[in-house]
Amino acid sequence: AQKVTQAQTEISVVEKEDVTLDCVYETRDTTYYLFWYKQPPSGELVFLIRRNSFDEQNEISGRYSWNFQKSTSSFNFTITASQVVDSAVYFCALRPSYNTDKLIFGTGTRLQVFP
Amino acid sequence: NAGVTQTPKFRVLKTGQSMTLLCAQDMNHEYMYWYRQDPGMGLRLIHYSVGEGTTAKGEVPDGYNVSRLKKQNFLLGLESAAPSQTSVYFCASSTDRGGYNEQFFGPGTRLTVL
Numbered sequence: 001a002q003k004v005t006q007a008q009t010e011i012s013v014v015e016k017e018d019v020t021l022d023c024v025y026e027t028r029d030t031t032y033y034l035f036w037y038k039q040p041p042s043g044e045l046v047f048l049i050r051r052n053s054f055d056e057q058n059e060i061s062g063r064y065s066w067n068f069q070k071s072t073s074s075f076n077f078t079i080t081a082s083q084v085v086d087s088a089v090y091f092c093a094l095r096p097s098y099n100t101d102k103l104i105f106g107t108g109t110r111l112q113v114f115p
Numbered sequence: 116n117a118g119v120t121q122t123p124k125f126r127v128l129k130t131g132q133s134m135t136l137l138c139a140q141d142m143n144h145e146y147m148y149w150y151r152q153d154p155g156m157g158l159r160l161i162h163y164s165v166g167e168g169t170t171a172k173g174e175v176p177d178g179y180n181v182s183r184l185k186k187q188n189f190l191l192g193l194e195s196a197a198p199s200q201t202s203v204y205f206c207a208s209s210t211d212r213g214g215y216n217e218q219f220f221g222p223g224t225r226l227t228v229l
Contacts, residue, residue: 004157033215045158045205045220052215091157101146101165101212105157 002027002096006106013082014114021077021109023092029053033095034068034075039108040088048090051075082113117141119221121206127227128196136191136224138206146209147189148173148218149181151202158205164189165212196228 003026013019025034036048049059051068059066063080079086092106122137138147145166150158150173160173164183178200180192189208193200203225207218 009155035217037220042222043203044222045207047217047219050215050217095214101148101163101171102160103148103218105159107155107157 002094002102002104004092004094004104004106006090006092006109008109009107010110010112012112012114015083016081017113018078018080019082019111019113021079021090021092021111023075023077023106025073025075025092025094027094027096029097031097035093035095035103036066036075036077037091037093038088039091045091048077079111082111084113084115087111087113119206119208119219121204121221121224123224124222125225127229128193129229130197132196133192133194134196134226135193136204136206136226138189138191138208138221139187140189140206140208140219141187142208142210142219143186144208144210144219145186146212146216147183148207148209149179149189149191150205150207151175151200152205152223153202161191161204196226198228200226201228202226 005024032053034051038046065078067076089108089110091108094104119140148163149161162181167186170181182190206221209216209218
């Protein structure tokens with residue numbers, strides 16, 4: 001089965017708190033790709049990051065960081081010192097092999113950051 | 116560069132009416148996609164196209180048709196709208212299939228079928 005699970009439906013934090021959004025994926029392929037997208041209240045989907053299955057190096061981009069662990073099939077996303085502008089729905093997505101158009105999305109996590 | 120644009124942004128239909136959603140991209144991308152987004156279900160692929168003149172079915176194609184007569188445009192049609200098609204529709208495009216290529220999304224079209 002190929003599947004992405006984002007178990008957290010909604011998370012609320014107060015500004016400046018750190019928050020981690022969980023993403024667990026399932027695939028039998030050895031080559032696969034993982035993505036995170038942000039959907040702000042305006043509605044469009046904004047690409048944040050991608051990872052391939054051979055690159056387990058964690059990545060940091062400003063206040064954003066991603067932790068990819070093949071051993072637990074997880075690709076978690078952490079926002080440090082959250083801000084109100086981080087309020088959005090965040091989607092994790094899986095492309096289960098190289099030669100496929102398929103992009104499997106999780107159900108999303110709605111993050112609300114209160115001032 | 117406008118990226119991916121969608122027309123219209125909002126639409127209300129009555130059951131049985133037809134309509135066409137237009138997606139346009141100015142990035143010279145070969146691949147284009149139509150998704151629908153429903154509460155609690157993430158995005159699901161309706162149809163996609165790997166190039167001008169070609170289309171293929173995605174995960175939830177029933178009740179929809181598509182056409183890709185020009186490389187930059189991808190049309191999604193509803194011949195006889197049903198309330199179950201109330202959703203937000205997203206168009207996306209990418210430079211190549213699969214692999215590391217991310218998809219670029221349009222702003223979405225919110226469709227309500229009464």
